[in-house]
Amino acid sequence: MPRTILMLPGDGIGPEIVAEAEKVLNKINDQFSLGLNFESGLVGGAAIDETDTPLPDETLEKATRADAILLGAVGGPQWDSLPMAKRPEKGLLGLRSNLDLFANLRPAILYPQLASASSLKPEVVSGLDIMIVRELTGGIYFGQPRGVRELESGERQGYNTYAYTESEIRRIGRVAFEAAQQRGKKLCSVDKANVLEVTVLWREIMNDLRREYPDVELSHMYVDNAAMQLVRAPKQFDVIVTGNMFGDILSDEAAMLTGSIGMLPSASLNSEKQGMYEPCHGSAPDIAGQGIANPLATILSAAMMLRYSLNEEKAAEAIEAAVSKVLDQGLRTADIMSEGAKKVSTREMGEAVLAAL
Amino acid sequence: MPRTILMLPGDGIGPEIVAEAEKVLNKINDQFSLGLNFESGLVGGAAIDETDTPLPDETLEKATRADAILLGAVGGPQWDSLPMAKRPEKGLLGLRSNLDLFANLRPAILYPQLASASSLKPEVVSGLDIMIVRELTGGIYFGQPRGVRELESGERQGYNTYAYTESEIRRIGRVAFEAAQQRGKKLCSVDKANVLEVTVLWREIMNDLRREYPDVELSHMYVDNAAMQLVRAPKQFDVIVTGNMFGDILSDEAAMLTGSIGMLPSASLNSEKQGMYEPCHGSAPDIAGQGIANPLATILSAAMMLRYSLNEEKAAEAIEAAVSKVLDQGLRTADIMSEGAKKVSTREMGEAVLAAL
Ligand SMILES: CC(C)[C@H](C(=O)O)[C@@H](O)C(=O)O
Ligand SMILES: CC(C)[C@H](C(=O)O)[C@@H](O)C(=O)O
Secondary structure: OOEEEEEEEEOOOHHHHHHHHHHHHHHHHHHOOOOEEEEEOOOOHHHHHHHOOOOOHHHHHHHHHOOEEEEEEOOOHHHOOOOHHHOHHHHHHHHHHHOOOOEEEEEEEOOHHHHHHOOEOHHHHOOOEEEEEEEOOOHHHOOOOOEEEEOOOOOEEEEEEEEEEHHHHHHHHHHHHHHHHOOOOEEEEEEOOOOOHHHHHHHHHHHHHHHHOOOOEEEEEEHHHHHHHHHHOHHHOOEEEEOHHHHHHHHHHHHHHOOOHHHOEEEEEOOOOOEEEEEOOOOOHHHOOOOOOOOHHHHHHHHHHHHHOOOOHHHHHHHHHHHHHHHHOOEEOHHHOOOOOEEOOHHHHHHHHHHHO | OOEEEEEEEEOOOHHHHHHHHHHHHHHHHHHOOOOEEEEEOOOOHHHHHHHOOOOOHHHHHHHHHOOEEEEEEOOOHHHOOOOHHHOHHHHHHHHHHHOOOOEEEEEEEOOHHHHHHOOEOHHHHOOOEEEEEEEOOOHHHOOOOOEEEEOOOOOEEEEEEEEEEHHHHHHHHHHHHHHHHOOOOEEEEEEOOOOOHHHHHHHHHHHHHHHHOOOOEEEEEEHHHHHHHHHHOHHHOOEEEEOHHHHHHHHHHHHHHOOOHHHOEEEEEOOOOOEEEEEOOOOOHHHOOOOOOOOHHHHHHHHHHHHHOOOOHHHHHHHHHHHHHHHHOOEEOHHHOOOOOEEOOHHHHHHHHHHHO
């Protein structure tokens, strides 16, 4: 059964890193006879420049038909002054929402070979392995009403709506409980239930779900405390589940604990396990086109894609093993460079992974 | 001119730590002939237990009349199952809102004597001195409409509103620009202007204000990136200004970078410089009543009170010098204890500060 992967390089370093991941996927496709077909499309700033919209219909159609999507990154300063509806980010948000990719999985893992890259003390982060499950198609990102209105006083007021229904909370809760079952069996739900009504409902539904997963230990934490605990003692966490906005903040904080955000992949899944995969880092316009970006987060995103959307665990593990091997060989792109290692370009890193496969 | 200070011990360790701060204020009152009168009142869980409401009218009246308020902390597990409107936190939120204490100043300072308490590497945090200016009476904390409603489908939806008017943004912006003028002249405004309309307005107003403060260098950062940058390189920041919810999260994260949240005071001011002062840490119910809590954040909050609301800079500096002296003497409460130091109780720490005055 042939399966289709849509490649969306996007902006900034996106094209460079996706190119390396594509080579890796091609080789693994042959090695494991996966029957993958590749398509490509425009999204974000690249799409704005060619078609005047961040998510062209053609891209959305291809995305809907694809079994999985590999995205580079979107955004850059040249599009920052556009009105909100026309910005590169809307391409990303449109894909998430149209494909109903509600479950965002963001691992924060410290690679032992890169332990010294962290700004935290080694004993605080060594062996760190957290999974953040972020709700991705609801909450304040998509809540209505929203906008800027003029008040009677004549001054303007900006407003957004933070809303969740029971079923939205339940389905992301299930994903998180299931992830915890397959890991350390500890789930921490993060909310602000002492202030926000929407998160009181969130907490209630999480508590309800507990009955279906008696083997998982559920705890609750306020978001301000979670932001603190991630700095103080991050290894206390196994799986964290939270809403879209809190998840945006905490997953970036958690990623940075490792010091090597250039290594971290992510998955965004719908209930059919169709998924979009992308590195946690952004489009890094400052280094775009220089051939020095780290392609490993994108290559590891391809591995996640094989695991979650294509059910090819062995192929996923082969890629992950190859990445581990190049790190063992001491190869480093600039962002993870340290004394005594060998500095390589984006392409050299991609080639090294290919060779290690 | 006599001035009135309202003491609100609150819950958990609140009464123990406020008692020490009160001794310090009494002594400084005599030494500097400040003419301070002290009153006290109930708030939070303590008020619920006695009067069935977290903010009794009597407390609100006293607070309104007072020149400044010193608060311990509110909240504890015994009140966690109460409905939102009756919880201890509502006492705190009610004071903030009724007194219009819109400007929350939260310094994150690393005391050189306590450098080893941080979970971050010494070179990343040594000399850290950030001021977070958080808007405290608007945003999603107070936005209407809010609640839980039943949808036509029969399921419930929780919702809150994140809103800011131009004038709300402008007044907190001015406080932040002025704080930056008196410090390192760098201001970073944190928003999520790539997704939330309310923060597009926020960014616009901050940009407008720039003209009034040409000596301050203004930058903007998305909240997810700010959460990352605080971990990666916190010393890049001087003053950070942001809304109520983002400020809640980022100020706790920043405080924890120091590893000694038991040391950090905060101020909440209105436009008449009337203010409420409280430690950044919470009510710590797990250690309440044991006499081991750290009173220094509350004592330093009293110093902030003298500086900001009572215009007694010399008296404020005297307290801060005394705190620094007891740290130099190697005295440590349990939370900041390290090898070779002398472990002391809450009361011993308070007495040591008194002696150092
Ligand atoms: C680019 C932006 C809209 C996006 C988000 O806020 O979700 C990004 O920060 C992310 O986390 O994927
Ligand atoms: C207790 C709670 C309501 C409060 C807040 O969220 O503002 C606290 O976390 C704080 O930061 O002062």
